[in-house]
Each structure stands twice: as structure tokens, then as C-alpha cells.
Amino acid sequence: MNFEFVKEWLAKLGIEGKLPELDLIVSSLLVLIGCYISYVVARWLINHAIDRVLSKAPERWYNSLVNSGFFKRCANLAPIIVIHNFIPVLFIDDFESWQSPLRTVVGVYLTWVITSILTALANVVSIAYGYSYKAREVPITGVIQVAKLVLVLMAIIITVAIVMNKSPMYLLSGFGAMTAILMVIFRDTLMGFVAGVQLATNRMVAIGDWIELSDHGVDGTVQEVGLISVKVQNWDKTIVFLPTYILIHESFKNWQGMVNTGGRRMRRSLMIDLDSSRILSDEELEEVAEKHFNQSAEDWLSENELQKPVSNLTVFRVFANNYLRNHKQVREDLLHMTRLMQPTAAGIPLEIYAFAKETEWTKYEAIQSSILEYLYSVMADFGLKNYQYMNNNQAFSQQSEEGAYNPNKPES
Known part of the structure; x- marks a missing residue:
């Protein structure tokens, strides 16, 4: 194909031979317009091919091919083909020396278009793999990024x-x-x-x-x-x-x-006032057994392999352990226990150790809080007190009640 009609058109305008470059400019503009038209046509053909070919394909492949821009980048090949074929037609005679640098430019552009197509293909693999159940356990994001890096390095080498x-x-x-x-x-x-x-x-x-x-x-x-x-x-x-x-x-x-595992560990401590720990009398033990264990004190002691005398702290510890074992939201197959820790200045820690059935944060905290709230509320039934720091006013008030010197108290 040649552009003789361009020369004839310029001759009719009376400017033939006056501006040789004008022939090249007009012809080049026509080629650029042809490149744009070829790109639009290629996009149209590819889009219709997608609808026909991929209409019955799995959703993950359809979404990955469309969202990755693979077909859009493939359409960039059409203008390159047009330019490559028209270079020897346009640049002749006085402009023949332009062919070599222009072929170099086209070659570089073609290299990066192919590189972009291959990187889009890597994105297709990544997106399609993301639909797999193995994607969470074995992600391939790093492998895809390495593949893209290798492609870019190869493109740089080929460009140079x-x-x-x-x-x-x-x-x-x-x-x-x-x-x-x-x-x-x-x-x-x-x-x-x-x-x-x-x-x-x-x-x-x-x-x-x-x-x-x-x-x-x-x-x-x-x-x-x-x-x-x-x-x-x-x-x-x-x-x-x-x-x-x-x-x-x-x-x-x-x-x-x-x-x-489906179980989230609970590990909290109840700080018990050491002064409230004491031996329970027979009447107190019988009252606690009937109220909280629905059985006599003797049966309860025998069942838990305990014997008199028994402290209220021991009874409460066993009660808390049984409460955990029978709780519907505590995993029975995982370790659960209550134990006394090393005494501190803040009292005796009674540690609650168990696994909740719920691992989601809010549900887990709700289960843990309900267990602690219940144990705090029944602690007084066993004659125990939760340890609490006293401020200066509380300490002074307590000393006054115990008979310490009170300047406001009149002398007898």
C-alpha cells in the first residue's frame, strides 16, 4: 500500500514540491488514525469474544480475566502491527534513514506491551487462585511478585x-x-x-x-x-x-x-482477703452444702474426698471448680481447674483456668465475665471477702471502729 493519493491531493492544492515534509506529516496522521481505529476494533472484537467464549466459564476465571485488564492490554498489539507494516511505506526517499530508529522505538514499545500482557496474566493466576480454599493457607502473592520482577528485569535487558x-x-x-x-x-x-x-x-x-x-x-x-x-x-x-x-x-x-482448636483460654484470678479465710463449723458447712450442692455435708465431703475440719477457702475452691466443669460454655475436653496461687500483698489469688467454647472476642469476654461475676456474687455465702485496697479515710474509719484513738470521741 502507498500514499500516492496524498500526493495527488496535495498537487490539486498547488503545494506539491513546495513542502516535501507535508506529505509525510499527512500520511503519518492517517496512520495514527488507523492505529486508533485498529485499537478500538480490537477492543470491540475481544470484548465480544469474551462474552461468547467465557460465558460458560467458571466465575473465578471470568472475573480474573476481566478484572486483571488482560484483554485490554492485548488490544495494544493492534496499533503496533499497523505501525510496523507502514514504516517502510511512509519513510522512503529522503526519510529512509528514519526507518531504523523508528523500528527501535516500535521494538521497545512492543517489548513493554508484551511485558504488560504477561504481568496481567500473572494477575489472572493470582486472582483465580484467590478463589481456591488453599489460597489462605498457602498464599502465592510473593511468587507472583517475583514473577513480575523477573519479567520487568528481562524487559529492561531486552530494551537495552x-x-x-x-x-x-x-x-x-x-x-x-x-x-x-x-x-x-x-x-x-x-x-x-x-x-x-x-x-x-x-x-x-x-x-x-x-x-x-x-x-x-x-x-x-x-x-x-x-x-x-x-x-x-x-x-x-x-x-x-x-x-x-x-x-x-x-x-x-x-x-x-x-x-x-475452638477453645480460647480464660485465666483470671479472684483476689481473696486472707483475713476472711477460716475453718467452717458443722452448721456452716451443712448450710453451704444444702444451698450450693443440694446434698448433705457428709455426702459432699465424701464425694470430693475431703474431711473435717475444712476451710471456707477449700469449699469455695472446689465449688468454683465444679461450676466450671458444669458450665455449658466451657470446654469439658480441655484443661479446666481452680488453684490457689502464691499469696501477695493484695490477698490470695484464686486462679480460674479454663477454655471457653467461643473464640470470637466479644462472646469470649461475655462468657469470662459472667463466670467471674457469679463467683464474686456467691463468695460471701462461703464467708469470704474479695480483697480491696483501702484509702486513708477507710483505714482511719476501720481503726476507729476497732477502738483506736479517735479525737472526735468524747472521753468517758
């Missing part, structure tokens, strides 16, 4: 080779000398890639896991495991981007085991 008119192998032969520099530049990338492979292989962390690293202010859910960083949303809704290799080089706590 095209501009220098050299073979890519010629450039790669001197690539070893730059290895040390590249190791420094891509240190975090390489370390992140190795860490990502180890995390995925050993299944140390996955998307949706609750992890905790107190030294780095991380306490929340993993949103994304990338090549360089791990995105974590803390419970206060802040976002933390953590270098991937830190999860390999430093220890962290993964709470996913708790979620998978």
Missing part, C-alpha cells in the same frame, strides 16, 4: 539490547559483575522472597491469621503476605506493614491454633 543493537546474551555475559550491586539494591526483596517461601512451605502464617509481635506493635489479623512486607490490621484498625523476613528471624505468636 534493542537500543544498543546487541544480543541480550551479550548483555547477560556481563551481568555477573553487577551481581554484588544488585544484591545490595534488592536485599529486602531477596530476603523477603526467601522468607515468603519458608512461610508458605512451613505454613507459619497465612491470610486471616491472628499474629502478635509486641516489639513491632503488631497485634491483629494478617491481610496480605507479600514479597517484601506483610500487611496486618491491628484490632484498633491501624495498619502495620511488617518486613516479611522479620517473621523468620524473630519469634511471633500465631493465635490461629486457638481458632482451629
Whole structure:
């Protein structure tokens, strides 16, 4: 195909030979218009092909191909084909020397168009894989990012080779000398890639896991495991981007085991006033047994392998343990107990240790709170008091009631 009609049209206007470049300009504009038309037609054909071919395809493949922009980038090949075919037609005679640099430009553009298509294809794989049930346990985000990085590096090498008119192998032969520099530049990338492979292989962390690293202010859910960083949303809704290799080089706590087990540990202490601990009389023991155990004191002592004399602290500890064992929201198959801890200045801690059936935070806290609230409320039935710090006024009032010197009390 040639553009003789352009010359004839210019001749009719009476400017033939007066401006040789005008022929080239008009012809180039026509080619550019043709490139745009070819792009629009290619987009139209591809869109209709998508509707026909992918109408019965699985949803994950349809969504991944459409949302990744794969077909849109494929349409960019049409203008390149048009320009490549018209370069030897447009640039002739006085402009023949332009063909070589223009072919170089087209070659570079073609290289990056193909690179963009391949990166879009990588996005297709990533999006489609995200629909799989394995995506949470074994994320491939890091692998996809490495693939994109390799594609970009290859595109850079090919671009330089095209501009220098050299073979890519010629450039790669001197690539070893730059290895040390590249190791420094891509240190975090390489370390992140190795860490990502180890995390995925050993299944140390996955998307949706609750992890905790107190030294780095991380306490929340993993949103994304990338090549360089791990995105974590803390419970206060802040976002933390953590270098991937830190999860390999430093220890962290993964709470996913708790979620998978279906039991969340409760470990709270009731602080009991030491002065309220005493031996129960037979009448008091009988009253407690009938009220809280629905049986006689002798039967209760025999059932729990206890004998007189028995303290109110012992009776309350056994009562709390039985309450945990019979609680509907406590896991019976997991460890549960009540135990006395080392006495402190704040009283004797009676530790409640059990696993709630609910792992979701609000439900878990509700179960834990209801258990503690009930035990606090019945503590007085056993003659026990919860330890509480007194302020100066309370201490002075208590001393006055016990017969200490009171300046406001009249002398007898």
C-alpha cells in the first residue's frame, strides 16, 4: 500500500514540491488514525469474544480475566502491527534513514506491551487462585511478585539490547559483575522472597491469621503476605506493614491454633482477703452444702474426698471448680481447674483456668465475665471477702471502729 493519493491531493492544492515534509506529516496522521481505529476494533472484537467464549466459564476465571485488564492490554498489539507494516511505506526517499530508529522505538514499545500482557496474566493466576480454599493457607502473592520482577528485569535487558543493537546474551555475559550491586539494591526483596517461601512451605502464617509481635506493635489479623512486607490490621484498625523476613528471624505468636482448636483460654484470678479465710463449723458447712450442692455435708465431703475440719477457702475452691466443669460454655475436653496461687500483698489469688467454647472476642469476654461475676456474687455465702485496697479515710474509719484513738470521741 502507498500514499500516492496524498500526493495527488496535495498537487490539486498547488503545494506539491513546495513542502516535501507535508506529505509525510499527512500520511503519518492517517496512520495514527488507523492505529486508533485498529485499537478500538480490537477492543470491540475481544470484548465480544469474551462474552461468547467465557460465558460458560467458571466465575473465578471470568472475573480474573476481566478484572486483571488482560484483554485490554492485548488490544495494544493492534496499533503496533499497523505501525510496523507502514514504516517502510511512509519513510522512503529522503526519510529512509528514519526507518531504523523508528523500528527501535516500535521494538521497545512492543517489548513493554508484551511485558504488560504477561504481568496481567500473572494477575489472572493470582486472582483465580484467590478463589481456591488453599489460597489462605498457602498464599502465592510473593511468587507472583517475583514473577513480575523477573519479567520487568528481562524487559529492561531486552530494551537495552534493542537500543544498543546487541544480543541480550551479550548483555547477560556481563551481568555477573553487577551481581554484588544488585544484591545490595534488592536485599529486602531477596530476603523477603526467601522468607515468603519458608512461610508458605512451613505454613507459619497465612491470610486471616491472628499474629502478635509486641516489639513491632503488631497485634491483629494478617491481610496480605507479600514479597517484601506483610500487611496486618491491628484490632484498633491501624495498619502495620511488617518486613516479611522479620517473621523468620524473630519469634511471633500465631493465635490461629486457638481458632482451629475452638477453645480460647480464660485465666483470671479472684483476689481473696486472707483475713476472711477460716475453718467452717458443722452448721456452716451443712448450710453451704444444702444451698450450693443440694446434698448433705457428709455426702459432699465424701464425694470430693475431703474431711473435717475444712476451710471456707477449700469449699469455695472446689465449688468454683465444679461450676466450671458444669458450665455449658466451657470446654469439658480441655484443661479446666481452680488453684490457689502464691499469696501477695493484695490477698490470695484464686486462679480460674479454663477454655471457653467461643473464640470470637466479644462472646469470649461475655462468657469470662459472667463466670467471674457469679463467683464474686456467691463468695460471701462461703464467708469470704474479695480483697480491696483501702484509702486513708477507710483505714482511719476501720481503726476507729476497732477502738483506736479517735479525737472526735468524747472521753468517758
